[in-house]
Amino acid sequence: MTSKRRLLNSQSIVSAMVFLGTVAGNTALAQGTAASGTITVQVNKPGAPIAKTMYGLFFEDINFAADGGLYPELVKNKSFETDDHLIGWRAIRGAAALETYVVSSQNPISATNNHFLRMTAATASPEAGFLNEGFRGMGVKQGGEYTFTVYARKGPGNVSGLNITLEQQGTRGAGPEAPPSGAVLGQTKITGLTGEWKKYTAVIKPTTTAPRARLKITMEGAGTVDLDVVSLFPKDTWKNRENGLRTDLVQLLKDMQPGFLRFPGGCIVEGRTLKERYQWKSTIGDVASRVPLINRWNTEFNHKFTPDYYQSFGLGFFEYFQLSEDIGAEPLPILNVGMACQFNSAELAPLSASGPNPSNAQAVTEEPTLQTFIQDALDLIEFANGPTSSTWGAKRAAMGHPAPFNLKKIGIGNEQWGPQYLERYEPFAKAIKTKYPDMQIVSSAGPSPDGPLFEAASKRLGVLKAEFIDEHYYAKPEWFRQNVGRYDNYPRTGPKIFAGEYAAQSVAIASPDNKNSWDCAISEAAFMTGLERNADVVQMASYAPLFAHVDAWQWTPDMIWFDNLKSYGTPNYYVQKMYSTNAGTTMLPVQMPGNAKNGTDNLFVSSVADDKAGDIIVKLVNYSTEARPVKLNLAGVKNMGKTAKAIVLASNDLQAVNSLNEPMKLAPKEEQFKVSSATVSYTLAPNSFTVLRIPGKR
Missing domain, CATH: 2.60.40.1180 (Golgi alpha-mannosidase II)
Structure with missing residues (x-):
């Protein structure tokens, strides 16, 4: 997914086109x-x-696609580890019943999860506590079971337990039959607190369906109590897994019979700075120990300013691989090539630690170097495919999947361009091929479907015998109909094409007024006849973006929309599904x-x-x-x-x-x-x- 600035710049590609839609x-x-x-x-x-990977899926955590979407954790900022440690949390009635509250790091659960909430009440009160708003509310279903977990520690005083309540959060969008704001939807209690950190578990069964509930935690008694890793998770998950995924959204994906799943993005891979890049190693292992990171889409668009948008990484690389397996798709991870988003900071990791590199005026002057990123890629392949006796294969096995994930392809960079990309791509690709000669590599042709940078990258990647070149195009519907013959005259030998991101824009690129109209979808269907007719050249294609929350989106159009309880496929979804379920063999x-x-x-x-x-x-x-x-x-x-x-x-x-x-x-x-x-x-x-x-x- 491209940034707003890049997309607005890309409008020059189609500015000469006459609008033909009616x-x-x-x-x-x-x-x-x-x-x-x-x-x-x-x-x-x-x-x-026809390649088995011909039609697939592109996932990026934009539009609350992961937290608040596919990953169904209901508590926002459950570990108090965001930059603003209380995002999502609010003291009840301005903390009138609390003597003090503070986010502390004194004797935390672990070195990676080193912040927690400390509450102190001088006298017992039913309002001595905090509320969590969830992701634009919490969607709960009548009769459903929701597992509440918390790490708690008792301090001075006589706090005997915690009262846990699900209650209605306002009535906007809740329908005429919704209970009044503050109405109790379900309750449970935690008891037996001690002076040491301990995990407590209880189950809440809502008595009413509500798309906008909130979680209320109050102290039983007076004194001090510490809270961390507060979670409310539905038991109804895909395959009933603990830390599983949202069933209706996974079902929509599985119904498409996709050939591949590209993850985790998109510009998410790059980050606005190298410090904010996606680092897969931080997204595996114990969920409670995964450190959240600001989402690079949080303040990208003025029309959807969402400073509360973070990645919890509850949905991490292990879960992406597992999802790919569940829906019968080949996994296609995309890794950072040592470059932050070129339309943000444009930071570059140096090619080596020996000194500056002349084409790299903006390069960071300290670690990580390019070798760091290369090693991350090699370790990822071992994590996916390595034996359980290997370092990273053992980590996969410890997470419950001793069998390899059968990774066949890996992407180097998202949609970088220019000499800075190519000079990093070459040693990156060489290192992967040296250790894993059968691994296929997806390379980048940049954010635009034509122009000097696109042509230069395509030519050079052909010389380097790249296996796949990732091409992206966002344009008006008529562009797709007019370019149905785009691949008719491509060379029949050399790199194969991955149409990695495309979607017709009903109004303009990056416009908040774009719609998933039939005009857009039928134009994409027309264009895809050209992809299919050139199956010897085009071997992967995916619409983008995949998901969007109706109350928390940043980008339109999107293939699947949802709120906290329901979801639907757009006309674009059905076009993609009709192709993927009728892909054929020849x-x-x-x-x-x-x-x-x-x-x-x-x-x-x-x-x-x-x-x-x-x-x-x-x-x-x-x-x-x-x-x-x-x-x-x-x-x-x-x-x-x-x-x-x-x-x-x-x-x-x-x-x-x-x-x-x-x-x-x-x-x-x-x-x-x-x-x-x-x-x-x-x-x-x-x-x-x-x-x-x-x-x-x-």
């Missing part, structure tokens, strides 16, 4: 019927195999009527064979306000069945969007139709993306 009722460029003739699918002349060349280019008269087509299922799959986009009859000639098809299936995503309104209230307003519909020969006729709905699955073999 709303229903206006005259569209696409009106009219297709050129007469037959579309020939060359079943008897198969092309390249590309089939398509000849348009009159040898026209793909996209002529706004008809876009690609085809694959699914040799496992015994189907010929044809994908067709009709970017037109009129229904469009098409005739397909499945040249050389064998053993045809009699009944085919059409999966159709369509709307007469190009501005149609899904929402929490109408999650399926625009969703695929399936129908069956009869086929009797290798010539198949079908009428495409106006403004539609259609997948035809026709039984037949090549």
